[in-house]
Amino acid sequence: MSNLNAVTDDTFEAEVLKSDKPVLVDFWAEWCGPCRQVGPILDELNAEHGEKVTFVKLNVDENPVTPSTYRVTGIPTLNVYKDGEVVKQIVGARPKSALLKELADFI
Template sequence: MANIAAVTDAEFETQVLKSDKPVLVDFWAEWCGPCRQVQPILDELATAHGDKITFLKMNVDENPVTPSSYRVTGIPTLNVYQGGEVVKSIVGARPKAALLNELADYIA
């Protein structure tokens, strides 16, 4: 989880909702196996496409307010925010090719 910074409930509005470029937030938890599976893929995508889309992660156990307000009920959930709104939501682990396809509008 080296490449992706963490965001907290307190920082969410300034770092995500008010960002001038799209932001992908990975809602995850330490105990979540699929979250650990998707993490290296997200690290690769952040390294390759971090200039076009910001990658952040939020631990749902440590920050319950934001996931609850966006009705995040399953993890990993990857939400893409643009202009203060959720423009894409990906629930569950996906292989790299599927994530690239899902995020094509934001990383092209």
Template sequence: MGNISAVTDAQFDEQVLKSDKPVLVDFWAEWCGPCRQVAPILDEINAEHGEKITFLKMNVDENPVTPSSYRVTGIPTINVYQGGEVVKSIVGAKPKAALLKELADFI
């Protein structure tokens, strides 16, 4: 799906929590229709703003530990991590303009 790299439970600490710049993690699953709707939008935002914020995606079916520890109960959930903490959480599929507005502090 798109050009955003996947992150696993095992890599999460290193790639997300210890990152020098903000990291957006898209929690998704193959069977999730709204996840498929938001994926191309995130690809576009990544192409436009990827130098300011790192984009990653995590399949919740293959990696149950991290979503559980961050209380991700509905997908798509998009969390932005900065300094090892969740600084923004966006739940549900949203149009590009709404996502850009939500992410304005980071891009």
């Protein structure tokens, strides 16, 4: 499991949409095997690039409104938000090297 800060439906707007820097949101669930694989990778990316991008997680089972709003239908889904808009979406587990390439514009 990931050690990232958690956001909820209630805190999403303040912590993600109104953030001054890009925010990567990990949409995940406790029962999701691929989500558990991605968690430690995101922890590493947060440690290495957290000054440029805020990394957070949102449990889709406990917070159904936000995933529905952003049409998150499969997990893990990683959405990058900048200035309140989705600027990147990555669906499915990826190795660290692939995530670094996908996120190169932000980190």
